[in-house]
Amino acid sequence: MEQEFGRFLKELREQRGLTINQLASAAGISGSQISRIENGLRGIPKPATLRKIAEATGCSYEELMERAGYLQDQGAAEAEIVPEWATNKDKRDFRKMLEDDGELMFDGIPLDREDRQRIKDVLTGLFWEAKQMNKRKKPKQD
CATH class of the missing domain: 1.10.260.40 (lambda repressor-like DNA-binding domains)
Structure with a gap:
């Protein structure tokens, strides 16, 4: 890769x-x-x-x-990420929330556009690193 x-x-x-x-x-x-x-x-x-x-x-x-291999087919990603029990409210995309123009706060402090972008970048990196690590783990064979 x-x-x-x-x-x-x-x-x-x-x-x-x-x-x-x-x-x-x-x-x-x-x-x-x-x-x-x-x-x-x-x-x-x-x-x-x-x-x-x-x-x-x-x-x-x-x-x-x-x-770079961080993104995969959205249909497959959706199937892996969202548990069956999740409601529509549970399925709200955090990335979209960070991209919306509505006011967001963290610990009582409003987030500006730059703050949101930094948070999105960090979370994206952590999310895809975790996904890659999970792929590398081999299931135990009985």
């Missing part, structure tokens, strides 16, 4: 006419980190890093998340 994503990132960067250093500067990450990603020497970047790369390249964040 690291090799595939690295090739994709290199092609994307070259399509945009960017050098490694230009992409690094625009994304606010090191050139060596981009080089290691492109060469498959570094694991898949975290969602927060992917967001920076998306903004720097003009590529959609969702496409980078999908190419």
